[in-house]
Amino acid sequence: MxxxxxxxxxxxxxxxxxxxxxxxxxxxxxxxxxxxxxxxxxxxxxxxxxxxxxxxxxxxxxxxxxxxxxxxxxxxxxxxxxxxxxxxxxxxxxxxxxxxxxxxxxxxxxxxxxxxxxxxxxxxxxxxxxxxxxxxxxxxxxxxxxxxxxxxxxxxxxxxxxxxxxxxxxxxxxxxxxxSPLRPDHFVTKKIITAACRISQNKSRNLSLGNINIERDxxxxxxxxxxxxxxxxxxxxxxxxxATGQSHTLKEFITIAFNTLNLHWEEHVEIDEVLRRPTDLQIGRANPAKANEELNWKAKFGLNDIIENMIEDELVSSFKSPTSYL
Incomplete structure (x- = not known):
């Protein structure tokens, strides 16, 4: 072993x-x-x-x-x-x-x-x-x-x-x-998913974000x-x-998340300049060809699948007791 x-x-x-x-x-x-x-x-x-x-x-x-x-x-x-x-x-x-x-x-x-x-x-x-x-x-x-x-x-x-x-x-x-659903709340992706789910349940109204035009894989x-x-x-x-080899803007991420919950993100997202970093990467793009070829590895999930899985878990978790994992 x-x-x-x-x-x-x-x-x-x-x-x-x-x-x-x-x-x-x-x-x-x-x-x-x-x-x-x-x-x-x-x-x-x-x-x-x-x-x-x-x-x-x-x-x-x-x-x-x-x-x-x-x-x-x-x-x-x-x-x-x-x-x-x-x-x-x-x-x-x-x-x-x-x-x-x-x-x-x-x-x-x-x-x-x-x-x-x-x-x-x-x-x-x-x-x-x-x-x-x-x-x-x-x-x-x-x-x-x-x-x-x-x-x-x-x-x-x-x-x-x-x-x-x-x-x-x-x-x-x-x-x-x-x-994934295990992302800490201070990461922007989890922050978006959590906020969108809370808005869909009428537990919140708005979401404050910084630069939503960044592009990531x-x-x-x-x-x-x-x-x-x-x-x-x-x-x-x-x-x-x-990496997946496919990049998307944070605005796309937000749009997919809110659309999945039948919401219009423009009605809820506020841009707060305070949330911008001193320096930030605007574009992140990857070429994972070496891993694809030598490791015989390729990403199985695209952005839509990832967001849907995170939303599903967030909605299920919102109905569980806060101490259910303790």
Whole structure:
């Protein structure tokens, strides 16, 4: 039985990855900073919390990281931890850098010190590219435009250097935007879905947003965790862009969401300039051909499917008790 350690198991991707790996027959260790007090609500929603070995691990602490790796001796480590909000990274740049790039460096060093044949997956980000009018592929130059993107770019090059210098099996998945019902409320996509559902139920009236003309490639998170796993099963470690290859504006996202609920978004959406970021990416486009060909992976869900699934879950959840997952 293979053993996998997921850092950041309580998040959207960590929860879906844990479920996927369990289905593949793995013994899964899920790490969070404080496993004793964390609610693990996403793991409860997926009904897998009791199937995991939950541990406390702070990857910004090298000693703690090395100790856990030597104790568990995992075959694979998936680093999905770290501050993940672009907007919040402008307010917390030091926390973002430490949790993303320092945490990644500690994992690389701990694997090197352990002398164990551990494979490492690092969660990269399309934010590293900046604007991508021409669809980005694995050779596109980085132009990060936020503290979050800078931290992710740093982690990418750390891993690239350790892979070359120490012959580690380490790879980065450069993931474009991917959504699901497990998205936290502060992400704009979940904010739109929640607000639209509340408006349809007469529980709210308006939704305030910033720049709705941005363009992104949105995928389905459960699809993307399968791509993470496939990257770790290759003979040689490589970095891959994971995306649908189709981009849409946020205005399109809003229109589809509100139309699905028989609403007119223009009657409810207010543009608030305060919500604009200091710097923002206008266009995000991807070319996932390498993953399509070498991993035999392709996104299964388009934007309409993603939005419909998120709305369905939101409407069902609104009728459940707030403590039903506790």
């Amino acid at each position: 293979k053993k996998a350690l997921i850092c950041g198991v309580s998040g959207q991707d960590g929860s879906y990855l844990a479920k996927f790996l369990l289905e593949q027959g793995y013994r899964v260790y899920g790490a969070s900073r404080d496993a004793q007090t964390s609610s693990f609500i996403n793991l409860r929603k997926l009904d897998i919390k009791d199937e995991l070995n939950l541990i406390s691990l702070n990857i910004t602490d090298f000693g703690n990281t090395l100790e856990c790796i030597n104790k568990i001796k995992p075959d694979e480590i998936y680093n999905l931890a770290g501050q993940s909000s672009v907007r919040l990274s402008f307010e917390q740049p030091h926390e973002t850098h430490e949790s993303v790039s320092t945490g990644n460096l500690n994992l690389l060093e701990a694997i090197r010190f352990s002398n164990l044949p551990i494979k490492l997956y690092n969660a990269g980000s399309s934010e590293c590219f900046g604007d991508t009018i021409i669809p980005a592929d694995e050779s596109t130059i980085f132009h990060p435009r936020s503290p979050y993107a800078i931290a992710k770019a740093t982690a990418f090059w750390q891993l690239d250097n350790y892979r070359e210098a120490y012959n580690l099996y380490a790879c980065t998945g450069i993931l474009f935007n991917h959504e 949105w995928g389905w998170a459960p699809d993307y965790v399968e791509a993470m796993w496939l990257m770790m099963q290759q003979d040689q470690p490589k970095d891959y862009i994971i």
